[in-house]
Amino acid sequence: MSSISDSDDAVRSERSGLAALVFDAKARSLFFQAVLAILIIIAAYIAVRNAGANLAEQGREFGFDFFGRPSDIQILTTFGTWLIGYEAGKNTVFDVFLLSIANTLIIAIAGVIFATLWGFLLGIFRLSNNFVLNSFATIYIELLRNVPLLLQIFFWTAVLRLVAPGPRDAGWLVPGLLSWNSKGIYGPYPLVEPGFSYTLIAFLLACVAAWGFARWAKRRQDATGKQSSVGLVTLGLLILVPTLVFLVTGRPMTIEWPNFVTEGPILRRGFERGIGSYIAPEFFALFLALTTYTAAFIAEIVRAGIQAVPNGQSEAAGALGLPPGLAMRKVILPQAFRVIIPPLTSQYLNLTKNSSLAAAIGYPELVAVFAGTTLNQVGRAIEIIAIVILVYLTISLLTSAFMNWFNNRVKLVER
Amino acid sequence: MNQDISYVRTEDAPLLEPPSSQIGPRAWLWENIFASMADYATPSKAIVSIMMTIITVFTAYALVWMTWTLLDFAIFSATFFDPEGLKREACLDAGGACWPFIKAKWYQFMYGFYPPEEVWRVNVCMALLAVGIAWLIFPLPHRGKVAAFMLFGYPVIAFVLLNGMPIEHDGDIGHVVSGVWFPLILAGIAFAGYWVTSHGSIGDVGEAMAPALLMAAIVLGIFAGLPLVTMTLDLALGTEVVETNKWGGLTITLVVAIFGIVISLPVGMLLALGRQSNAPIIRYSSIIFIEVVRGIPLISVLFFASAMLPYFLEPGVDFNKLLRAMIGVVLFASAYMAEVIRGGLQAIPKGQYEGGMSLGLSFWQQMRLIIMPQALTTVIPGIVNTFIGLFKDTTLVLIISIFDLLGILSATLKDPEWSTPTTAYTGYLVIALIYWIFCFGMSRYSVYMENKLDRSHR
Incomplete structure (x- = not known):
């Protein structure tokens, strides 16, 4: 053991001053890190300076004020436009972003x-x-x-x-539920009336109850080894409770079916826009x-x-x-x-x-x-x-x- | 103990044929298709069997239907010839593939808008590439030298061939020499310095300087030598400049893919090593780069390279759109490559590093001789998967309007002279087949290499 450290010392003592520094692992690591840091800082500085110069040359400014501007682009009807209620010219760029x-x-x-x-x-x-x-x-x-x-x-x-059927035709995609043509897929849309919130609350409560039951069943199984049919109970809770509440509160929802127009001017035929649900x-x-x-x-x-x-x-x-x-x-x-x-x-x-x-x-x-x-x-x-x-x-x-x-x-x- | 043992057989009984339920097509059909749907012992097993029957029949029908549709489209209902030059009318009624369209546009699929009289240059490039890759795939002698040529020499030749000499010159090699003599001499001095420091004994400091001197010699040598080499090639071949916006089709796909593959591997190695480093600045800059690039889609990297990067360059500096796209692809692929290689590095036992250190090897020697060969071998499937992903991702350059194979197809589909209901499907079928051959070939090669390099005990 001592002989190894002796020879190690001998090697170290051979190297003096500058050489010792060059071969020192810590010094090397610090040196290369410093070089990298300086390079990154220089690159970032050049990029920022150039961006400033380029923007100035084009007469533009840096900033996020454009978010508040009105946006007049037409956007395909999708989930996002439905969620925001987007209309070209009325909504802002921020709405488009969302x-x-x-x-x-x-x-x-x-x-x-x-x-x-x-x-x-x-x-x-x-x-x-x-x-x-x-x-x-x-x-x-x-x-x-x-x-x-x-x-x-x-x-x-x-x-x-x-x-897909042509834009003035219609065909079933899922018989009885979804119809489609080359303009998109059309399906029923639930129109909610006041009082529907009770059904939603019932559903949430059923979720909580199902979760509680699953916990209880697991504890019971861990303690006694008795199994309970968690799947069936969960399914029953989630389906039955909201349905019951829905029926009791007087069915506060109507289903709007897509409207297929077969008469009138040719350009108006096909599915009516804005009626029923729509997938592009x-x-x-x-x-x-x-x-x-x-x-x-x-x-x-x-x-x-x-x-x-x-x-x-x-x-x-x-x-x-x-x-x-x-x-x-x-x-x-x-x-x-x-x-x-x-x-x-x-x-x-x-x-x-x-x-x-x-x-x-x-x-x-x-x-x-x-x-x-x-x-x-x-x-x-x-x-x-x-x-x-x-x-x-x-x-x-x-x-x-x-x-x-x-x-x-x-x-x-x-x- | 004098018993009669005449009832004991003295010779082997004749071997019986296996029962007919065990061999032959019937047994195979039973075992591979019907066994899973023949158990009606209990109600639940019967339900499973009936479901399996329904699924199997449905799947078999789907397979037959798809095969038939494809054959019908590609062969039975297809139009093969257009002898009268009718173009779209020739294909309009058949209802199947329109092969004359492919024949008419094949040149564009391969070369884009490359001038036809210069197209031999692309062909030479492709032939060299094919020979080089074949040489490396089938272990022929001098693989190391060929690999070095493909990595360092081929790109220069390919660039001069495809693009032509971008620097204005008057055809006098003396003028070029007079332009680069200073870096050339510096490179010579640096190399001499490296020679002396690495062979003579001039102390520790000199020893430590040797790698730096070698690097300097290489950088200066490339800087000074590249113009000389490219100009000599240019003089020998007499090539004109073909702007990159005339390139297209499979040529661009291969240029982007091979550039990406060749650059992303070493960059990925450096990033993977950086991520493993003990030095915090190196480690965190590697981690940030890798995670940011892996977290965003390639399109936004390409948008970054095409829309945002110009703002960060000196005003007035504008560089080639294709080059920007290629840089985007390389940045993207390097980050994925780094993670694949890091997986390989983590699989190397610590003893391998310690063994390297105890032999007195420097960090880079350890990496080159011990760690990397093992790490790369273990992750060959991951590396090839990254290559396949990169090859498929080259199609995204069409979004920043570069006409790669898919981009050219989309452009030719707009040609009204060939507009039929089936033109698009014919085009998609052919292009998909080309991509499929490349990607499937790569994945088979990775399986082959994996088996060949597998040193584990089985």
């Missing part, structure tokens, strides 16, 4: 839900012994994963244009493309996750007498979830970010209408792009935080 965020969020949420369902189904098909299901899933996954999403969005847009074809095409594309990735993640559970687990479950379905639900999937959740999170984030491809087909979300049309109108490139980046970062961080919380709940607790 509605574009709402549109981004609604496509992301719809896409995440359906991509998860479809992706899990495909992943289970992929693992199935059934040759038909297996080869369908394999072909589907290998086809969709390896073709650019933008091309698929164009493809779905073209397919919808081909398949751009939204539907984007939704189909995002869902089918992301599902292919989710299917592979699910397959990998289930395969990562050792075979002995399902054998052990079988030895305990669990039927395959229950073994899947209680033994395999909870363990597979630990592997699945981190990559699934990044797929959700990818889907949200990919919704920005709507810019190519004109669905009015954040990039298309705020970083596109609004930027062209008010010309504040620096401010608008910085805001767009901040919004996406916020969405990403919130999703990651939520999925991390969920991951912590399901992850393996080790010593």
